[in-house]
Amino acid sequence: MNNDVVVAITDLRKEYADSVALNGVSLTVRAGEAVAVMGPSGSGKSTLLNMIAGLDRPTSGSVVVHGTDLGSLDETGLALFRRRGIGMIFQFFNLLDDLSALDNVALAAQLTGTPASQARKRALELFGELGISNRRNIYPARLSGGERQRVAVARALMNRPALLLADEPTGALDSRSGEQVMDLLLDLNQIGQTLLLVTHDERLATRCASRVVEVVDGRIAREQSLERTS
Amino acid sequence: MSAVWSAAWAAVRRRLLQTIVIGVVVCASTATIVMALGLLESAAAPFDRAFATQRGAHLAAAFDPAKTSDDQLRKAAGQTESAGPFAQSTLDTSTGEIFKGTLTVAGRADPGGPVDRLTIWEGRWATAPGEIVLNRAPGGNGRTNLGFQLTVPGRPTLTVVGFAHSVTGSADAWVTPEQVEALQPTVLQMLYRFPNAGTAAEVAEGQKSVTAGLPEGALLGTLSHLTVKDKATSELGVFIPFLLIFGVLGLVVAVLIVANVVSGAVVAGFRHIGMLKALGFTPGQVMAVYLVMVSIPAVAGCVLGTLAGNVFAKPIVQDAVEGFGVTELSFAPWVNAVALLGMPALVISAALVPAIRARRLPAAQAISAGTTAHSGRALRVQRWLSGTPLPRSVSLGLGLPFARLGRSALTLAAVVLGVMTVTLATGVTMSITAYNDAVRPSYADRVEVLAGGPPGLPVMRNPEMGEPPAAALSDADDEKMLRAVPGTAAVMAVSQLETEVAGGTQNATVLFYRGDVSALGPRVLTGHWPDGPGQVAVPSRFLNQRGLSVGDTITVQAKENRTQLKIVGVVLTNNEDQIFADWTALNVLAPGTRAHAYQVKFTPGTDRASFTAAIGKGDPGLRVLPPRDGSSSTAVIIISASVVLTLVLGAVAALGVFNTVVLNARERRRDLGMLKSIGMTPRQVTVLLSTSMGALGLVGGLVGMPVGVAVHQLLVPAMAHAGQADAVDILMDVYHAPALALLALAGVVIAVLGALVPARGAAHLSIATVLHNE
């Protein structure tokens, strides 16, 4: 494991019209870490994740991912950054309903200009690795929640991102499928994938994270390194 | 009810953009409908309208002053509404420096009165001796204007002080009653209005009642309003098919787009509907919320649109029907009533269909139905597109229309109609321009030179022009001189004779040409240009009106000389009473006549002023006429109406596309947010949404363009027929490959213009906000 800094956040502040979502957060994530962000609802966890992904801009403070200061990028620059550098997984999967599972995953590579055939080939490999090869031609509406989330994970991994971000990836799943998805993420982390995930489930967090960060009212209230239980 | 109201009001405010779009679309469509209906109504009866406003005469009658008196005439008219008697004189002006035929001049103290109320649209009424008012349709122009002097040998000189219009055409000009006495009147004119005058029999009945008891032979002649109407309608009837088509197009486009926008708004609200039901709204209440939600902007738009239609559409319609003498146009009340009542009815019914569906939809299904309907076809198309080598943002965009087939179809229909309108209007404009160029050659590259009036004929004199021309050189020397002027490309000498054509009641002007006729003469449609003394070429209307055909022989008489001319060709010209012959024929009919005018074409790059000066130096007695405006007012009106209608309908179609993109982007914003989160750039999102509409635009162009061409090919013969125009081939054959290709792309232009703004808006939407709110 190397100790390169993947994410460096300094004094991050995000205000919305009627609330302060983040109020001075500093955080460093190193390559190969699995960081779990926890905290009560409305504390600013999703906001923090969005800032790292460049989905929104901070009011003040800086976010540096892989040596790139996101504040220096324009909209297009941020999009290109996300394409290559970030994989995102959402609570509600966010798959395109009118594309098959395979095409949903291939899409991520096609956006970078990869030809369709090559993109589908790489997607098939991932489907094999994630154990959902037999679901490749099914449309999202006919997949179970767990399957949808695995498709979403495959999509996030498509461009071999340096950083995988997951916002309550198990939040919409029953506990069994949730655990399966967590195992998947843990496996990925163990082969070196840097991971930052938001979750409410303490058990899952302690099982797969190497560090837990607790956010309360837009501030980091507690940080704790863990010996993984698995 | 208050729950319904507050939910509807909340929906209106939350969907501000959609509300504005509905309002704007309804407003533009209502204005279009007002204009379309106004056009349909005005085009259907412009003559009747003008006739009613002016209280036109059902019958104009001419009486012999030697056989009856003013008193007798008034008494005979009895209770019948009448005007007159007006003393009337015929001035035999003729083709001279400025064209005017025979002028019927009536002595009239007052343009108003119970019958035939004249509209004075320029200048003023004649109140003193020496003043004359000419009858001309409003906006029309000729070579005379205010201040022109009319000189007829042996009569007082008259100055034009005004232009008035009589729908009935009761006279060509008016002077004061005192003045007309000096013009040696020969006729007493009476104008009548009858209670019933719809048919020829009723007019005859009326005529009998007002002439009963008058001496034998007092009545010289009559003119029924039915005859006048026939003539007027055939002259300006060329507008009518055109206006009708545009009226119908405007109507259909407006209806389609409103249906699309309104039903789209309801479909887009399905998720919201599910939530309302979950809150405990009854199905009826849900439906009411949606109807109220779309009605608020719709009613506002409808009222504004009706106002806008009345304010902005009126000048266009006014222009179009002005030639009929309609000066004060007001749309019939039913036009506004239809717009004000019909539009909300249309909006409600367009909303009702999906609202009824919403009413039946179970809450859970409504919530999940919020995004998109998935047909097998849409999925197959997407799968196929995924595999193509197109950039992903393009292929996703191309698949988008298939997800909402109904909405796409309505949008497509609007684009098809938009392109069709553009194609048709362009074609009509090109036809009219081509025809106009053919009948009235462009005077940009030529000068008209007068050598003197035809001998013995009166002239209309323009005091600003000074003395009438009188050539110093002989005809042959003048021609030689003109050919020698640097820059001359072609010279044609012109002379003319007024002749009687045996067997017809009307006279004809024979124009004799000499020199470069092929470069400067009228276009020969069939047969050939006369090349010998016994030959003549005529316009086809001349043939039609006399039942002649090419190869027939006519006998013309000028002064004492009579000659037989064989019709050898049909030429294109505006005036059915002009026929054309070779100079050799002039030598038979009127030997020794010199050219009274020349047409001289100059080479490109020649300066008109110095060219004119050189001619004046060569023969100071010649007069070069100022350059003539080659366009006719009819053409200008049709062309400007085409342009305005094209812009309006094109804009309304683009608005339809705009709305579709707004709805699609709203429905898809979660998808768009996700796409951006995995690295789609704002530009790619714009491309995606624009491509989805660009594809519709392309299809719309490919369908709409041929349809527009087809309608043009049907419409133009109808217009040509109504206007009795020759050379239908010139009118028909106007579309060429590059123009057609551009027209086919018009759909893409309309679609991309409509899509760009909302697409860019969607592309720059904050992803965090989208994902946070869903």
Ligand SMILES: Nc1ncnc2c1ncn2[C@@H]1O[C@H](COP(=O)(O)OP(=O)(O)OP(=O)(O)O)[C@@H](O)[C@H]1O
């Ligand atoms: N786009 C936005 N516009 C306005 N306010 C926002 C926006 N996104 C988040 N907020 C506000 O910022 C605060 C933090 O929100 P955030 O979504 O980050 O919380 P969270 O910790 O992810 O909560 P949860 O566990 O419920 O997902 C909340 O008060 C929220 O209302």
Ligand SMILES: [Mg+2]
């Ligand atoms: Mg959250």
